[in-house]
Every structure is written in C-alpha cells, then in structure tokens.
Amino acid sequence: MENKITPDMLPAFQGVIPPILATVSLDGMPNMTYISHVHYIDEEHLAISRQFFNKTWKNIEENPNFTVAVTCPQSFTLWKINLSYQKEAKEGELFDEMDMIITAIASGQSMENTFKLQSAVICKVESIQTLILNGKIN
C-alpha cells in the first residue's frame, strides 16, 4: 500500500468529481459526506475545507483517523486515502488559497454570507489504496 500522492492522482484534486469523506465517532458510528474538493498540499499532505460539517468535525476531533475517496476525472481511477488529522489553519497562504475558491463561488451566487471557510484542515496521508483502476475493481 502506497503512502504518497503520485502525479497521476493530481487530477483527482481538481474538484471535478466530488470526493467522499468518511469519519467515525468515538463510539464507532460512521458518517459519510460529499465534499467539494480535497486540496493537494504535497505528496504527503492534503487539506479539506471546514465550512459546515458539524458532525464530521465532531468525529475528527474524537477520532483523528478518517478516509477520503477521490476519483480521477480522466481515467476514473478511484483511490481510498487514509488520513490523520494534523492541525487546523485559520490564516496563511493555504487558508487564503482555499478561501479564494469558496469566496469566488459563493460571491458569484450571492451567497457570501452563507458559505465561509472556517479553517483549512491539514491532514497527513497515512496510506493509499487504489479501489478502481482502468474501470475494474482492484
């Protein structure tokens, strides 16, 4: 099992196909949600934007290990990436970059007051598993 993001995975972080984020509470209750996109930081780190997901955030606080499933929009390869929560960034270059896209979409739809980035949730890539490759389950 890999634990580094490879160049062929990069299109999966362009936000074309919404990734699925799965967390588990301390008492073992799973929660799954679609998110707009996963932000690529480097081959060992990813970030997700924290806007609402109250339940997800509660779960991450209780259990810092969670999973995200991303799909390459060109090859439709599906990867399951196991992540561990590292820290939350409420300012800085990464936060600004992630905030930019949310502001652009929200202001374009007159929803600047509804959609606001609260923080960039920085995670470490623990392991990567290819679930679907060349249209076949791996």
Next chain:
Amino acid sequence: MERSIELLEKELKEEKRKNELFRTVSLELGNLSSLEVKLNNILALLDCNFNLKHTLLLFPAKNNTVLRVFASRGFKDSGIGVEIPFNHGVVGVVASKKKKLRVSRLSQYRRYASAFVKKEKATVGITKLPGLVNAESQVALPLIVNNELVAVLSCESEDIMFFHQADEDLLMTLSQQIALSIQNSIVYEQLDERVKLRTADLENLIKTKDKLFSIIGHDLRSPVTALEGIAELFEYYNSAGNQDKLAGLGPKISYAAKNVNRLLDNLLNWSLSQQDGIKCAPQKINLTSLIEEVHHVFKDFIASKNIQFVYNEEGEATIYADYNMIFSVLRNVIGNSIKFTPSSGHIEVSTMDIENKVQVIIKDTGVGISPEKIKTLFSLQENKSTLGTDRERGSGLGLVLVNEFMILNKGSISIDSSKEGTSVQLLLPKK
C-alpha cells in the same frame, strides 16, 4: 524500456508543441498594434492554439474597485463595458487576490445556490458578465506586470473536464507575455493619444503664427510704406529747397511713427501673452489718473477730430489689476472710440462701483459695429481691421489683446453697439 521510450517520445512531442506555440504567440504578441486590435488578437490566438472558444479580457477600473470587459470572444452578448466588482465571482476574486483560479462543476453550484437563494430569500443584484448559460468549468488568470494587475483573462467551457492542469500551467507561463503585450499596447495608445494632442497644439500654434505673420504682412507694411513715402518726399522737398512743404511733413512723420510704434507694441504684447511671457502683477490702481493719462496720450488725436471727451467718476474708482495691462486695455478701447467717432462726435467715459468690482463704460457716438463684426472682435482673424472714420488703420489685434488682458486680470469685457454708437463695458476687480 519500451514504455519509457514511448513516454519520452510523448514528452518530447509535447515540448515541441509548446515551443511552437510559444514561438507563434510571441511573434503575434510582439506586434505593436492598437489596444483593441491587440486584445482581439490575443483572444483569437487562445481560440486557435488552446481551443478556448469563450473568453473575456477584463481591465481593472475605478481605482481597482471594478473589472470592466474590454474584449470578448464566443459569447452571444459581447458585454463590452460591463463591470463587476473586485472580489465578486471568479474573475473578481482573481483580480483582488492576483492568483489564478479554476472552478469545475459550475452547474452543480448554480443549482445548489438557487436552492439556497429560494430558501433564504436572498437577493441577487450584481451585473452579469457575458457567460455561457450551461458553463461547467471556468479558468481565470490574472495578467500581472511588476506585481500590478494589468487584466484578467477568463475562459469558460460547457465541458466539465475542459481545463487541464498542463494547459493551465502553459497559459500561466504565457500570461506574463500577454500582460506585457497588453501593457505595451496601453502605453502605445497613450503615447499615440499624447502625440495627437501635441500635434493639435502644434497645429494651433502654427495657425496662430501664420495669422500673426499675415497681420504683420498686411498691417505693418502700410504704415512702414507710408513712412517710406514721407521719407522720399522729405528727400524731394529738401533737394527742391521747398522749406514750407518740408516743415509740413513733421506732424505726418510723427503720426506715422507713432502708428508703427503702437502696432509693434500690440504685436509684441500679444505674442508674449501667447507664450505665457506676460505675467500679471496686480496692484491698487487709481482709475481716474489712469484714464487721464490715456486722455493725454490721445489729446492731439481728439483735438484733430474735434471730439468732445467727458469723464464721469462715481465711487472710489480704485481697482486691483496689472497697471501696464489695464493701461493697454484703456488705450486700445478709447483709441478705437476716437478712431470710429466722426468729427465733432462725443466720447464719454464713466466709472461706477458694482459690489466688489468697478465698471468702466466707454460710450461713443461713433459709426457702430455690426453684430457679425462684434462676434469676431476677440478672435484673431485675417484682415479683420476696419478703417477709421478718417481712414485710420488698425491691426485687428487691439481687442484680442484687450480680451486676453481682461481675462488675466480676472475682469471681463462686453460690447453693445448700434448705428448711434458703441458702448464698451469693462468690469475689473476691486481687490
């Protein structure tokens, strides 16, 4: 091994394509052309080389608070001139952050937003930029030179996967060149505009100079020719020993010389005022003594035409103006009155306080000026001068100068005239 070679070949082919693209784009962008042509060429280039069919070029305006569409391609409505605030929408955010942005799944966001808007009864009041109804993806790039935003390039597509990272990177590399090219065209256009303005200024100057020469040619020649004639007569009478005739030439020489002197004076003053050479130095002036001085200058002239000259003073008659200029104004206006008033006529000069100004009225029983002629009095035109009642010559410059001097002294001049005579009103500041 075979796979590696295949990959390398593919990479090499891609690099070749990029190089060729850079070469073509560089050549086109290097062309010096007007801004409008340049912008349309850029969008055409992007269409041909990147298959970007729906593009916009927006410039920052209003002190970098809005973006304005300057060129568009592929949209139903060109939207030229449409404005969008900074930090609003994809292009607005790109402009304020000066960073590229790519957004996909636009239809999903629209649907999501419309659901929210209905739910929250939000209002949508921002002007819409030209755009595709079914746009799925959008890329906006800031075009920057020396950390200054020159423009924003926005590209849209109905294809959700239209924009690839590689294309985006290539566009970003080209964006610097595009920005420089746009900036060069802006500078070129500004320079062109400056050259046009400067050319217009120079043309006006040449016109003025031509008129000046024309006036000099027309008006200076006559008194000089007259002087020459008198000099020839002087020589003739002298050789003939005709002392009586010789003595009679004295006043004629004096009059002709004064005429030339006055004309030269006016020409010099006027040409200096045209070159900002005359500086207005205002001071307190007693108008009564100034009018008396002018009267003294024309004493012989007034007497020769048997004109009755009256001066009525009301109020203080103290003004705040440049002494030499107002002296020249009064000399010209009163001189004109004398010139156009027939023998045994009447000239009345009166001064009156009107709030913070002093009004000087010079009223004569002269031949009057036609309304058409009044319109031309303050402008420099060829052969404008009219002969006086005793065929006195002028230059047509006098009232042009008067008007310039009155403006410089924050005063004004107006003329009323009929067949019964002319009234010139001068309004001068008290302080």
